[in-house]
Amino acid sequence: MSGMREGGWYPLMLSADLEPGTVAGSTVQGRDLAVWRDGEGQAHVWDDRCPHRGMRLSLGFVREGVLACLYHGWRFGADGRCVHIPAHPDLSPPGTIRAAPLRVAECHGLIWASVEEDGPLPEVDAAVWVPVRSLRIEAPWQDVARAVGIPDGHRAAVLERDVEGRVLAALLPVREGACMLHLLAAAPAGVERLHDLADWGQDVRARAEERAGRVFLAGGVA
Amino acid sequence: MSELVLHDDELDEDCYRVRLFLSLLGLEARRVAVDVVPGGEQDRPGFRAVSPAGLLPVLRIDGQMVCGAGGALLALAHGRPAWLPEARVAFARVAHWLQFAAGPLRATLLMRRACLFGGVGDDEQSARRRAAVGALRIMEDHLARRRLEGGAWFVGDGPTVADIALFPAAALCRDWGEEYSAYPALRRWVRAVRGLPGFVTMPGIPDYG
Numbered sequence: 001m002s003g004m005r006e007g008g009w010y011p012l013m014l015s016a017d018l019e020p021g022t023v024a025g026s027t028v029q030g031r032d033l034a035v036w037r038d039g040e041g042q043a044h045v046w047d048d049r050c051p052h053r054g055m056r057l058s059l060g061f062v063r064e065g066v067l068a069c070l071y072h073g074w075r076f077g078a079d080g081r082c083v084h085i086p087a088h089p090d091l092s093p094p095g096t097i098r099a100a101p102l103r104v105a106e107c108h109g110l111i112w113a114s115v116e117e118d119g120p121l122p123e124v125d126a127a128v129w130v131p132v133r134s135l136r137i138e139a140p141w142q143d144v145a146r147a148v149g150i151p152d153g154h155r156a157a158v159l160e161r162d163v164e165g166r167v168l169a170a171l172l173p174v175r176e177g178a179c180m181l182h183l184l185a186a187a188p189a190g191v192e193r194l195h196d197l198a199d200w201g202q203d204v205r206a207r208a209e210e211r212a213g214r215v216f217l218a219g220g221v222a
Numbered sequence: 223m224s225e226l227v228l229h230d231d232e233l234d235e236d237c238y239r240v241r242l243f244l245s246l247l248g249l250e251a252r253r254v255a256v257d258v259v260p261g262g263e264q265d266r267p268g269f270r271a272v273s274p275a276g277l278l279p280v281l282r283i284d285g286q287m288v289c290g291a292g293g294a295l296l297a298l299a300h301g302r303p304a305w306l307p308e309a310r311v312a313f314a315r316v317a318h319w320l321q322f323a324a325g326p327l328r329a330t331l332l333m334r335r336a337c338l339f340g341g342v343g344d345d346e347q348s349a350r351r352r353a354a355v356g357a358l359r360i361m362e363d364h365l366a367r368r369r370l371e372g373g374a375w376f377v378g379d380g381p382t383v384a385d386i387a388l389f390p391a392a393a394l395c396r397d398w399g400e401e402y403s404a405y406p407a408l409r410r411w412v413r414a415v416r417g418l419p420g421f422v423t424m425p426g427i428p429d430y431g
Binding site for chain 1: 325326327329352353355356357359360363366367369370371401402403404405406407409410413428430
């Protein structure tokens with residue numbers, strides 16, 4: 001087992017979960033972010049707030065390689081600058097109108113954003129990581145970290161769980177008492193192994209939420 | 223096929239399931255509005271004579287009335303193996319998801335109505351939310367597993383009537399405070415449904431134009 005030095009970097013989501021030309025939301029310790037991928041495949045992470053009226057940019061859409069707000073259609077380029085205002089099509093928007101980009105890194109099959117200080121990029125043993133899945137867990141991230149074997153003070157680690165191969169586990173603290181657990185398997189990993197790890201993730205979720213006194217059982221309530 | 227008639231409420235998720243499926247099939251139905259809010263027409267004798275449990279929508283097909291979303295979806299899918307597989311196990315899996323949509327998944331619909339229109343206490347709300355989140359997670363977990371074996375849909379290699387029955391609960395979950403960021407597999411699948419030729423929205427589901 002080895003911990004990773006994350007600095008101020010947080011694992012937002014699996015790279016595989018952000019298709020080119022799409023935008024998704026993410027939350028890091030209560031701070032809402034818009035995560036989007038442009039036409040060239042580059043990922044961008046901004047504060048989830050349109051500079052125009054404060055609408056959540058994560059509800060918008062990517063058109064012609066730029067991010068458009070759902071509310072009034074203002075469009076923003078990769079550097080965060082507004083490039084088009086539909087209500088004033090002939091206007092060249094001033095450079096002061098811009099979204100707030102964060103530093104982004106994409107490695108080990110995950111999209112990371114630098115939210116706090118500029119620390120070093122996360123380091124993981126060189127391997128090809130196959131995405132398994134992400135799970136929302138309504139329990140404190142530190143409790144989940146302990147349960148899966150991530151060393152104290154770390155948010156990600158390579159786990160030597162069993163003889164079948166290594167697992168990369170990364171935790172995103174979403175808000176008080178809620179986190180996302182991302183799981184990846186060292187290649188090669190067949191379908192059976194991936195299914196086993198997905199089952200393990202669900203088991204981790206069920207136990208952590210039981211400890212936190214939060215049980216989500218479908219059925220029973222009409 | 224004789225003229226299709228849909229007795230329909232624009233704001234109702236069950237009616238939307240059928241409108242969406244009609245549109246994906248490229249079929250037109252004459253729509254007759256049922257005055258649910260504020261009229262309560264679904265509980266009046268005239269409507270109950272057609273739909274004894276007050277289930278919406280009612281589809282007139284082949285000159286007969288079929289009531290409820292599950293029945294209407296099956297009536298439209300019948301004889302279309304792409305949407306309703308004929309192989310025994312695949313057929314049963316579609317049936318399972320239709321039952322799930324009409325059973326445990328109702329918690330999401332009730333939760334949404336409670337959030338939009340009020341009328342329940344905090345304790346009840348909390349129990350209802352746990353049941354609704356539990357139901358969404360069953361869908362999320364299933365799609366996450368399907369993806370590991372290369373599948374993008376609930377049953378088989380393409381969209382079936384099960385995907386249509388399940389879609390509104392996922393697409394409308396933001397109305398009761400659930401973010402897609404907690405459900406990455408659902409988010410990808412919602413996007414795939416949105417990309418189907420003939421896709422239409424309902425109020426609460428954004429139209430990107």
